Amino acid sequence: MRIQYKTGGQREVRDSVGRRLVRVGIAREVKSGTYQTRDMLAATGAHPVIESRPDDAELGEQTAGIGNSIQPVDAVDLPVDDELDALDADQLRALAKERGVRVHHNAGAQKVREALRAAQ
Structure with missing residues (x-):
């Protein structure tokens, strides 16, 4: 209950x-x-x-009147894939050790990825 x-x-x-x-x-x-x-x-x-939007509307019509801070970004501005997502936790820990990034020994793969990306 x-x-x-x-x-x-x-x-x-x-x-x-x-x-x-x-x-x-x-x-x-x-x-x-x-x-x-x-x-x-x-x-x-x-x-x-x-x-949310008609399918036949153009992108400019869909985002008209929306502030620049919430408009979709161009594909050019998107971050480049750094291949960290393909590595498992042990490989990420080894990479962090090579780069001198300190992570907790029980940190999961996602935490290690975040630490590596923040250190770049």
């Missing part, structure tokens, strides 16, 4: 404990949402699906 304390914090507890907390007034039971996914809701028409 999921409960919500008066302070707003939520917690999953056993049913017997949750019923006691609700009865005493310390918390209230939180009902879960519906099973329906976004696609199911769209099929019933309960929540209309809003098309």
